[in-house]
Amino acid sequence: MELPQTINTGERFQELKIKGNGENGKVVERVNLQKGDIYSISAWVKLRNEKERAVRITLRGKNVRYVDGGQVMAKNGCWSLLKGGFIVNASAPVDIFFKSDGSAAAEISVQNVRFQRFNKTQWRLQQDQVIEKIRKSKVRFQLSFQNKSPVEGSFISIKQIRPSFLLGCAMNYRILESDSYREWFVSRFRLTSFTNEMKWYTTEEVRGQENYTVTPVTSYMEDSENKVLVKGHTVLWDDKKWQPIWVKSITDPDDLKNVTFNRMNSVMKRYKGRLIGWDVINENLHYSYYEDMLGKNASAMIYSLASKIDPDIPLFINEYNTVEYAKEGVGSPINVKNKMEEIVSYPGNMNIKGGIGAQAHFVPAQPNLPCMRSALDTLGSLGFPVWLTEVDMPKCPDQVKYMEEVLREAYSHPAVQGIILYAGPEMSGFNKLTLADNDFNNTKAGDLIDKLLQEWQQEPAEIPVEYHEHNDEEQSRIIGFSPEVSLLHGHYTVTVTNPSMKNFSTTFSLEVTTESGQLLVVQLELDV
Numbered sequence: 001m002e003l004p005q006t007i008n009t010g011e012r013f014q015e016l017k018i019k020g021n022g023e024n025g026k027v028v029e030r031v032n033l034q035k036g037d038i039y040s041i042s043a044w045v046k047l048r049n050e051k052e053r054a055v056r057i058t059l060r061g062k063n064v065r066y067v068d069g070g071q072v073m074a075k076n077g078c079w080s081l082l083k084g085g086f087i088v089n090a091s092a093p094v095d096i097f098f099k100s101d102g103s104a105a106a107e108i109s110v111q112n113v114r115f116q117r118f119n120k121t122q123w124r125l126q127q128d129q130v131i132e133k134i135r136k137s138k139v140r141f142q143l144s145f146q147n148k149s150p151v152e153g154s155f156i157s158i159k160q161i162r163p164s165f166l167l168g169c170a171m172n173y174r175i176l177e178s179d180s181y182r183e184w185f186v187s188r189f190r191l192t193s194f195t196n197e198m199k200w201y202t203t204e205e206v207r208g209q210e211n212y213t214v215t216p217v218t219s220y221m222e223d224s225e226n227k228v229l230v231k232g233h234t235v236l237w238d239d240k241k242w243q244p245i246w247v248k249s250i251t252d253p254d255d256l257k258n259v260t261f262n263r264m265n266s267v268m269k270r271y272k273g274r275l276i277g278w279d280v281i282n283e284n285l286h287y288s289y290y291e292d293m294l295g296k297n298a299s300a301m302i303y304s305l306a307s308k309i310d311p312d313i314p315l316f317i318n319e320y321n322t323v324e325y326a327k328e329g330v331g332s333p334i335n336v337k338n339k340m341e342e343i344v345s346y347p348g349n350m351n352i353k354g355g356i357g358a359q360a361h362f363v364p365a366q367p368n369l370p371c372m373r374s375a376l377d378t379l380g381s382l383g384f385p386v387w388l389t390e391v392d393m394p395k396c397p398d399q400v401k402y403m404e405e406v407l408r409e410a411y412s413h414p415a416v417q418g419i420i421l422y423a424g425p426e427m428s429g430f431n432k433l434t435l436a437d438n439d440f441n442n443t444k445a446g447d448l449i450d451k452l453l454q455e456w457q458q459e460p461a462e463i464p465v466e467y468h469e470h471n472d473e474e475q476s477r478i479i480g481f482s483p484e485v486s487l488l489h490g491h492y493t494v495t496v497t498n499p500s501m502k503n504f505s506t507t508f509s510l511e512v513t514t515e516s517g518q519l520l521v522v523q524l525e526l527d528v
Helices: 120-134 175-176 179-186 217-221 255-270 289-294 298-308 333-344 369-380 399-411 443-454
Strands: 005-008 016-019 026-033 040-045 052-061 068-077 080-086 093-102 107-118 136-145 156-161 167-168 227-231 277-282 315-319 354-358 386-391 418-420 423-425 433-436 459-463 464-472 477-481 484-488 490-496 503-512 519-526
Touching: 005 179, 016 026, 040 093, 052 080, 068 369, 093 107, 093 386, 107 120, 120 136, 120 399, 136 503, 156 484, 167 227, 167 443, 179 423, 179 519, 255 289, 255 298, 255 484, 277 298, 277 386, 289 298, 298 315, 298 333, 315 333, 315 386, 333 354, 333 369, 354 369, 369 386, 369 399, 386 399, 399 418, 399 443, 433 443, 484 490, 490 519
Parallel strands: 040 068, 136 519, 167 418, 227 277, 277 315, 315 354, 354 386, 386 418, 423 433
Antiparallel strands: 005 107, 016 107, 026 093, 040 080, 040 107, 052 068, 052 093, 068 080, 136 477, 136 484, 156 459, 156 490, 464 477, 490 503
């Protein structure tokens, strides 16, 4: 296979000094880009006359105008690594710019600019190599019987009960109205969030009159056979438009604070210990209702209370235009990271379990995969779990191809721990990413999701135990070993059988995680 091509422009200059303004910047390099190829780019940047400011890389050409490819928070006097890239819609020479956000006076130094070109096959191969490292561990079983029974002829059967990485799907109240919808859902997914059913305007339309009967949480969390994990969405929403009508009329900050804390205590205590995470304040970068009413530290105070109510689960920021739109200013990865840092640095919030939710509502066009990767790098740099929480894309001729690229990019990133699709069968009302028609027959998008669900879950396996002439006399046992097997991280049941020992069978649980390392040796000492 042809290797990716590296174009190292850094050899042409030691340091380039730019006086950038928000619209023009300065050309660093002119390069010829090929339609459909993927260009990864990195460069070291620093500011010379300002303390801190976001610097982004942009390209412009005859048929390509101002495509943004990534950004970094540059600082004065020290170098920061900017990573990103482009996929262009036409083959053409383009100019590469570095520019600062919103400052005509910012002076930027750039050095060691490095381009690398991939075709899509090469990019996919790189993803698969990363997946082998971050989503799998090699496992080897060491088997012995305490009564010196021979291990030769023994078999170890492995069945994955639940993968560590979950590809889930949102749901809404319509699932309560259709057995077919429910059966379709539980035959595929073990993770969900609800679109509106847990939101304040649903559960308390009238002040003081709570109603949780429209929330299908209990029926799915209590079903042990088809248990579906639930990510709570959302305790609060920072957009005034989406408050309960009676909340919008509140003008007294103390009154708003009281009803807000009542809401938090009500919904979070109701589901305490039964969710895998909470979106605490939805979209608190794009909007600022609580900050405007309660003060600039409102988010930090609200997360503080949320952590006291349910300290054992991740408390998420949930924002849009973080990974899907490189030119976004408000919801950029840098701003999301800074907001989370602001919350956890508030007095008393040091030990909060944070989480980063990127909604990932993509436009119907080729996604910028290297820029998405760079965004996930930034979001994951705090060490909190990153989730794609509302993934969809409007219908377009290449929707399925683009969605597969997005989902594989997320799955191959070490910071990403889960994905929730904003999708469903036609009757569910998810009209962008439709997975099945009204008869619950798969669409092409549904075929894609079924394929990925199967691929990202370990197939059952039966492993023979290889007998070795190794008699451990001190321990009075004979030892055998299985071949190494590569397993996706998750929870397994392991069953040991030996046909030569009548009716012998024993089963136990096994957890394979990132902490298992590259090789996990499982020692089984059995008493027959």
